[in-house]
Amino acid sequence: MKIAVVGAGYVGLVTAACLAELGNDVMCIDKDHGRVALLQAGGVPIYEPGLDDWVQRNQHAGRLRFGTAMAPAVTHAELIFIAVGTPPQEDGSADLQHVLAVAQHIGQHLNGFKVVVNKSTVPVGTARQVERVLHEAQQTRGTCVHEVAVVSNPEFLKEGAAIHDFMHPDRIVIGLPEGATGDRARTLLARLYAPFNRHHERTVWMDVASAELTKYASNAMLAMRISFMNEVALLADAVGADIDAVRRGVGADSRIGPSFLYAGTGYGGSCFPKDTRALAHSAAGHGLRMRLVEATEAVNAAQKQVLVQQVCGRFGGDLRGLRFGIWGLAFKPNTNDMREAPSRTVIAELLARGAELQVHDPVATSEARRALSQDLGRPVAEIDSLRFVDEPLDALLAVDALLVLTEWKCFHHPDFAAMAQHMRAPIIFDGRNLYDPAQLQALGFVYQGIGRRNQAASRARVSPQAETHRRVAHPG
Structure with a gap:
């Protein structure tokens, strides 16, 4: 399949390399000329075990190319993945300016039906905004308006194990729009992800809003487990218990499981802090408070x-x-x-x-x-x-x-x-x-x-x- 990935950061680069490894023809686009030059020369701008080998191997095979121009990528692709950053703003909300800017550029070069896939972590309602920007960009261009299906396909990659997570997913969450465009998108995405579903179905199909919320809810749940165990660790110190023994006892319960129960100095990274704040901010916009999510962040800051x-x-x-x-x-x-x-x-x-x-x-x-x-x-x-x-x-x-x-x-x-x-x-x-x-x-x-x-x-x-x-x- 012909694929474009916009954004050569952590998510975009892993997505591009892994889709190319599956035999697809992938163009990865980034506006950072220095980053693209490094990638074209066989370098990798981030540290992720094995990623440099995958990038170089698929470049050599001709399945993976890098560039800065949007037009050839859009005209080339059946599926266009948006994988740019959504950094937190001062109020905790996700900054969508990069996502919407990419949507505008895509809209300026559409030459037929496309499936635009939001891979970036975005709040509920972003797909509607992307769809609106794509439509407006085509109207501004003054040409015929092509149909576009805007899909939510959040990533669930752990840094340090991203290639394994992409190639051996627990689940593939895909949120589709209603109607005929959604049906066409489902056909293309089912073909793209068919290699992962040969032995059992891993794709979870749903509506777009549910897929967008699933990503935030998943990260918030994992962050809560970490903060909870960190609080229990403080109590263990106070009462003379050993948190490692407690962790093993709690994790042996099949309803709970052993993952994300390790006490430590708190979580960090690009996902948990940003996504918990964005989820709380999104809820506040609807007149709701997510008290557990707020407490999770407060515990982590103290830890x-x-x-x-x-x-x-x-x-x-x-x-x-x-x-x-x-x-x-x-x-x-x-x-x-x-x-x-x-x-x-x-x-x-x-x-x-x-x-x-x-x-x-x-x-x-x-x-x-x-x-x-x-x-x-x-x-x-x-x-x-x-x-x-x-x-x-x-x-x-x-x-x-x-x-x-x-x-x-x-x-x-x-x-x-x-x-x-x-x-x-x-x-x-x-x-x-x-x-x-x-x-x-x-x-x-x-x-x-x-x-x-x-x-x-x-x-x-x-x-x-x-x-x-x-x-x-x-x-x-």
Whole structure:
């Protein structure tokens, strides 16, 4: 099938590469000339495991092309996917300017019946707006008005596992307009997604509004599970329970399941924060409050402060003269995405209290430099108390404690003996509950997890080494 994908960001690029892998003829369009030039040269502007191989292989096979011109993409395609960003506005609503701008450009070049597929995450009613813009653009052009079916086909991709999620979907949600155009769209989309339905039907057909709402509801539900377990973890600390045991007990219930029940430093990324706020804002526009969604966001904002509170519980609020190592900057492993990453909150708070930081991430350093420069109001290169290092052990040199913020696999089984030799004090604040408290205690570490029935770090006094270092650095 002939397909156009507008937007070479995370969703658009994965969609284009995967549809090309299925044998389709795909043109991927983006207005960013630098990004397109990089893709045409075989590069990939985002980090997603395996994506570079898929892009290069399908380019070489002639099934995947990149460009900046809309006209050839529209005339080429039977199906046109809109996969551009919908960033949050100050009031929490989704900014649709990019989606509607793409619709206008499509409308200016229509040469027959097309199926326009909203792949971007958009609030209920967006398909109607896209349809109106397409119609107006054709009228402005002064040519005959071609029929268009505007469809909602939300993505359910996890960063770090996006290719697998696309090629092995739990479900394919498609919202169709009523009438003959919807019937024509269903025929084309059923053919496109037929490879995924050979063994059992994965496509869930519905109306457009229901499909648009399904995406937001799904992300809000997953975010609620995370925030709920983070609150239970705080209670576990208070009553002496182990949240990991609680997680396993709760997740063993077939009605609940084990996914998204891990306590930690809060969720981040491009989806959960943005989509929960957009859902609450959408409800408010209809005179409703989504109290669970609002609470989910509030709990998450507070959870990003938990590690800072633990550090201050041990060392006090004045962290001048103390040095901390940080493992992990991206909001989750297998991505370089720093959007809403808990590390941004933790780093800003520790620096504000006078701490020195040595930070490491296997992939996200460049994005972290950009994001933190924005947060801190000046380039991180000008901040002497914040140092990026290339190796995990380098982040531990003469530190008073380690903070683990992202569960990269390379952090799961470190050489604890080597770590202790590098650190001024063997103290770990584990924001992802990677380690066994009993094992760490046996190795001589002071360990503090999230709800792990081990509050030695918060109860202990500042180590003599750290206090000596503090007095030397700040004799007053």
